[in-house]
Amino acid sequence: MGFRTDAIHAGQEPDPTTGAVTVPIYQTSTYVQEGIGKHKGFEYARTQNPTRSALENNMAVLERGVAGYAFASGMAATTALTQLLLKQNDHAICSDNVYGGTFRLFDKIVKHYGVDFTYVNTSNLRDVENAMRPNTKMVFVETPTNPIMAITDIHAVAEIVHRSGDARLVVDNTFMSPYFQRPIELGADIVVHSTTKYLNGHSDSVGGVVVLKRKDDADRLQFIQNAAGAILSPFDSWLVLRGIKTLPIRMEAHSTNGRLVAKYLAEHKKVQKIYYPGLPTHPGHDLARRQMSGFGAMIAFDLGSMDAARQFLGRVRLCSLAESLGGVETLISHPATMTHASVPAEQRTKLGITDGLVRISVGIEDVDDLIADLDDAFG
Ligand SMILES: *Cc1c(COP(=O)(O)O)cnc(C)c1O
Numbered sequence: 052m053g054f055r056t057d058a059i060h061a062g063q064e065p066d067p068t069t070g071a072v073t074v075p076i077y078q079t080s081t082y083v084q085e086g087i088g089k090h091k092g093f094e095y096a097r098t099q100n101p102t103r104s105a106l107e108n109n110m111a112v113l114e115r116g117v118a119g120y121a122f123a124s125g126m127a128a129t130t131a132l133t134q135l136l137l138k139q140n141d142h143a144i145c146s147d148n149v150y151g152g153t154f155r156l157f158d159k160i161v162k163h164y165g166v167d168f169t170y171v172n173t174s175n176l177r178d179v180e181n182a183m184r185p186n187t188k189m190v191f192v193e194t195p196t197n198p199i200m201a202i203t204d205i206h207a208v209a210e211i212v213h214r215s216g217d218a219r220l221v222v223d224n225t226f227m228s229p230y231f232q233r234p235i236e237l238g239a240d241i242v243v244h245s246t247t248k249y250l251n252g253h254s255d256s257v258g259g260v261v262v263l264k265r266k267d268d269a270d271r272l273q274f275i276q277n278a279a280g281a282i283l284s285p286f287d288s289w290l291v292l293r294g295i296k297t298l299p300i301r302m303e304a305h306s307t308n309g310r311l312v313a314k315y316l317a318e319h320k321k322v323q324k325i326y327y328p329g330l331p332t333h334p335g336h337d338l339a340r341r342q343m344s345g346f347g348a349m350i351a352f353d354l355g356s357m358d359a360a361r362q363f364l365g366r367v368r369l370c371s372l373a374e375s376l377g378g379v380e381t382l383i384s385h386p387a388t389m390t391h392a393s394v395p396a397e398q399r400t401k402l403g404i405t406d407g408l409v410r411i412s413v414g415i416e417d418v419d420d421l422i423a424d425l426d427d428a429f430g
Contacts, residue, residue: 054113054230055299062108063292074105076289098277102285106292107260110250113229113295114242116262118269120276121288125225125245126152127281128259132243133157134275135268136189136219139165143189144182146173146203148196148402150223150245151391157191173203174335180211187215192239193223194232195335198351198386198410199403200326202335205342209238219268225249225377230302231345235264246283248377251294252301256287301379302345304415309348311418312411312425316352321429323407324353348413349376351386357406360385364409366428369420376412381421383411 052060063074077100082093093099103121110119122128133156137143145157147170157168171178173192183190190212194203205222212220221241222234228249234242244250246258260283263269276282283291306329313327328339329346339346354360364372370383374390384390386404394404413421 057109057112058230058298059296061112062105062110074102074289074292076285077101078285096285097280097282100282100285100288102292103283103288106283106288106295109292109295110229110244110260111262114224114262115229115233115235116242116264116269117266118273119260119262120269120272121246121283121291122259122261122276123281123283124257125150125243125247125259126156128243128245128261129153129156129223131272131275131279131281132189132221132241132261133161133166134279135272136221137161137164137166140186141188142167142169142184142186143191144169144171144173144179144187145191146193146196147171147398148199148201148404149191149193150197150225151393153191153193153223155393172201173208174201176204176207176211179208183211183215183218185216187212187218189219189221191221191223193226195226195328195339195347195349197226197390198326198349198408200328200333200335200349200351202328202338202342204338205234205237205239209240213238226349227343227345227347228298228302230299231306231347232343235262237342240264241268246291246294247375249302249305250298250377251291252298252378253290253294254375254378254380254382256290256294258283258287258291260291301415302347305348305413306345308415308418308421309346309350309413312348312413312421313350315422315425316350319429321354321359322352323355326351326403349410350413351408351410353403353405354407354409357387360407360409362430363428366430367424368427369416369424370411370428376410378412379415381412381414381416383409386410 084090107119219240222239
């Protein structure tokens, strides 16, 4: 089936008891059993919930994996992955400008379990190659990165990772969604998402999902999901399922607006630097064209100073100053003090996350209204 058909139907059958077209919210903690050992495959809702299963099966189809598992947040999903792939004395490689919360999890928690992390610019294949060790078990890539939209060649990194032992390539696909980028098709072993962003798409739910290529990894992650227990609730599973039905048309609308806002910003004299993979001037533009089928709607731009950023962010009205991204409404943020506040200042500067950097998640409002709002904010 085509992607749009799968987005609406994959993993979802009309309800067997009532014929309800939409998967019901199975708001139950347990299921009655007909006798000892006699049940319909459902015992306790941490282990199995039909609403959650529908979302998990849907995502497995959209991301071309064998199975998916939904978690209470994107960070809970990544935590489960570290439980799947890493143990004491293992080594992991991670993109050096991943989502701030991912860095915080690895650096402040997982590292203390005796796992060694190396942070490299994964856009540079030589750096990935040089960082690989015999005990490397996980290579974690975010592409495009947050917030400066650096692109990593998933296919090429997969080749490097798979040359050595049993390391797995994990790709955080939150920014593109499977509509624009499918890492497993490009060679990755595992895809992780914050469903909080584009998949749910309406800024009204927090969640995460993992999709895996290998059956053995999938079985083990299912065990971890149940044993560690950070599951997505039935209601949130239902919200994300509902969001995914319109993912293709939302992503198209986001991308169209993203391109127009990027063009406006690129031409503005107060914008000193702009990061958007859809612009031919972006260093990852050609690679982005090859491995993504759209450029999305995340843009970062540098206004030169904290004062300029503060003034600009204080003046926007239609665009909301807020963390998060990927909702239908336009959100604008200041990475240095918001999403990336937990990244040390020195590291931030190295990554280009300056005090003047502003990030915008372009929504699907009328683009003329968005550009008028930005124009007013520039003063
Ligand atoms: C938001 C985000 C996360 C974390 O997800 P939560 O749902 O907030 O826990 C991870 N990666 C990226 C790229 C994100 O944008």
